[in-house]
Amino acid sequence: MASTHYNVAVIGAGPGGYVAAIRAAQLGAKVAIVEKQYLGGTCLNVGCIPSKAMLHIAEVMHSMSSLAELGINLPQPPTFDMKQAVVFKDKVVKRMTGGVGALMKGNNVDVFDGTASVDASRNVTVAMKDGSMQQFSADKIILATGSVPLIPPFPGVDGRNVMNSDTCWNLPKTPESIICVGGGVIGVELACMFDALGSKVTIVEMLPNILAPVDDEVRKLLVRILSKRGINIVTGAKVESIADEGEVKKVVASTQKGEESFSGEYVLIAVSRRANTTGLEQLMEQGLDTDRGRVRVNEKMETNLPGIYAIGDLVHGAGLAHVASTEGEIASDNAMGHEATMDYNVVPNPIYTFPEVAFVGLTEAEAKEKYPEARVERFPWSANGKAVAMGETDGFTKVIIGKYGEILGAHIIGPDATNLVSEYSVAMRGELTVEEIAETIHPHPTLSEGLREAVLAAEGRPIHIPPKQSLARTR
Numbered sequence: 180m181a182s183t184h185y186n187v188a189v190i191g192a193g194p195g196g197y198v199a200a201i202r203a204a205q206l207g208a209k210v211a212i213v214e215k216q217y218l219g220g221t222c223l224n225v226g227c228i229p230s231k232a233m234l235h236i237a238e239v240m241h242s243m244s245s246l247a248e249l250g251i252n253l254p255q256p257p258t259f260d261m262k263q264a265v266v267f268k269d270k271v272v273k274r275m276t277g278g279v280g281a282l283m284k285g286n287n288v289d290v291f292d293g294t295a296s297v298d299a300s301r302n303v304t305v306a307m308k309d310g311s312m313q314q315f316s317a318d319k320i321i322l323a324t325g326s327v328p329l330i331p332p333f334p335g336v337d338g339r340n341v342m343n344s345d346t347c348w349n350l351p352k353t354p355e356s357i358i359c360v361g362g363g364v365i366g367v368e369l370a371c372m373f374d375a376l377g378s379k380v381t382i383v384e385m386l387p388n389i390l391a392p393v394d395d396e397v398r399k400l401l402v403r404i405l406s407k408r409g410i411n412i413v414t415g416a417k418v419e420s421i422a423d424e425g426e427v428k429k430v431v432a433s434t435q436k437g438e439e440s441f442s443g444e445y446v447l448i449a450v451s452r453r454a455n456t457t458g459l460e461q462l463m464e465q466g467l468d469t470d471r472g473r474v475r476v477n478e479k480m481e482t483n484l485p486g487i488y489a490i491g492d493l494v495h496g497a498g499l500a501h502v503a504s505t506e507g508e509i510a511s512d513n514a515m516g517h518e519a520t521m522d523y524n525v526v527p528n529p530i531y532t533f534p535e536v537a538f539v540g541l542t543e544a545e546a547k548e549k550y551p552e553a554r555v556e557r558f559p560w561s562a563n564g565k566a567v568a569m570g571e572t573d574g575f576t577k578v579i580i581g582k583y584g585e586i587l588g589a590h591i592i593g594p595d596a597t598n599l600v601s602e603y604s605v606a607m608r609g610e611l612t613v614e615e616i617a618e619t620i621h622p623h624p625t626l627s628e629g630l631r632e633a634v635l636a637a638e639g640r641p642i643h644i645p646p647k648q649s650l651a652r653t654r
């Protein structure tokens with residue numbers, strides 16, 4: 180029987196788990212957190228943070244092609260040192276993961292470096308990295324074991340130069356060419372990154388479209404921009420095998436036209452992610468309810484087992500770090516006797532391509548189906564002074580408005596879209612109408628003016644485009 184007792188034990192220290200631990204500590208709990216691999220989880224070590232550090236470098240490279248127009252002349256093409264880029268990326272990761280360690284200490288959270296296994300009586304056994312075993316019990320347990328890349332079982336998937344999003348971060352040089360299997364958010368972001376760093380990139384996607392949840396109009400524009408840049412986007416192609424053909428990899432896919440093959444120096448598998456249930460085997464034997472491999476929870480993040488909560492990529496949801504963190508806060512609030520429920524209606528979705536894409540709420544198609552009276556308005560970046568000054572005029576902001584003037588959905592493709600979308604998220608969460616956003620003074624010159632102009636257009640009174648003119652009508 181475990182001797183040490185905690186109020187709350189968190190299993191997994193990703194953005195779900197470490198935030199849950201901090202929140203529980205803030206509420207007065209004695210907290211333990213167990214982490215088997217690295218503080219910060221997927222997000223800080225092999226996900227959000229390294230990808231954004233490398234995408235930052237890639238975006239700088241991408242911007243080099245237009246420097247001469249600004250009067251800046253560099254040798255063309257500029258040279259790129261992947262080894263130094265990896266040093267930069269590692270520095271960023273180290274700083275962020277070190278920060279999580281400091282936060283645990285600052286909040287008096289006990290950190291166990293090892294692999295936890297949990298039972299339904301809330302006893303935790305930890306196989307510590309140093310080889311020892313530790314045991315403790317807890318009043319409440321929050322499962323936050325996250326997810327791992329899904330590796331499909333086709334032949335050659337474990338071969339030479341075949342990578343996934345856990346293993347693609349420390350390459351010695353830019354690949355000459357790369358085939359990205361999977362056109363979801365991770366696949367497309369990484370495709371964009373490798374393209375800007377100088378690789379010849381092909382995306383092979385099984386579905387009829389890449390980026391399935393993205394609004395059709397936004398996706399079409401992004402596909403046009405990426406294709407024009409030279410990224411080969413192949414959809415409706417189900418990869419069947421990967422093989423070596425001399426020095427290169429050959430990816431074979433079945434398409435409507437029959438069998439097609441694609442060659443590249445590297446292959447990146449980015450088809451999906453699956454829940455990581457390591458350490459939860461006993462709980463599953465004891466009846467932990469799951470659904471297609473993910474732990475089933477209610478809106479309070481409670482599982483069917485008393486005192487046991489689950490959050491983040493382990494449960495069904497958006498597969499986003501900020502959602503995992505919010506679920507962590509909700510779980511800890513409930514674990515500590517408060518009442519909190521999770522609301523998935525207003526989840527901002529960022530996609531770090533160039534140009535960026537971000538959206539919140541319903542797509543145009545979803546809104547039109549649910550609310551036939553929904554109105555759609557757009558404002559192009561080409562009419563925004565700051566975007567023109569930045570030389571980033573591709574794209575638009577599009578708002579979908581309900582009959583009371585409420586925002587049903589907002590979609591941005593263009594510069595800094597991932598930051599800008601928060602304005603619409605706050606508006607939706609606060610149930611602001613377009614009129615209230617229109618009445619709010621936005622600073623000039625900023626990209627945020629584009630968000631106001633989109634709702635002014637919805638009010639029939641845009642300033643910087645002719646009234647009633649929409650992108651759809653001008654194309």
Ligand SMILES: Cc1cc2nc3c(=O)[nH]c(=O)nc-3n(C[C@H](O)[C@H](O)[C@H](O)COP(=O)(O)OP(=O)(O)OC[C@H]3O[C@@H](n4cnc5c(N)ncnc54)[C@H](O)[C@@H]3O)c2cc1C
Nearest residue numbers: 191193195215220221222226295325458491492498499500
């Ligand atoms: C390349 C890439 C880019 C991404 N970019 C973004 C982005 O820009 N924005 C965004 O919002 N999301 C992004 N994501 C998704 C994001 O990383 C995840 O949604 C997020 O990490 C989920 O957090 P989590 O806490 O649920 O799980 P994780 O971050 O996966 O953390 C789970 C932790 O639990 C540990 N663990 C597992 N089992 C045990 C056990 N038995 N005992 C102890 N520890 C255990 C694991 O080692 C891991 O550290 C990206 C993902 C990838 C792969």
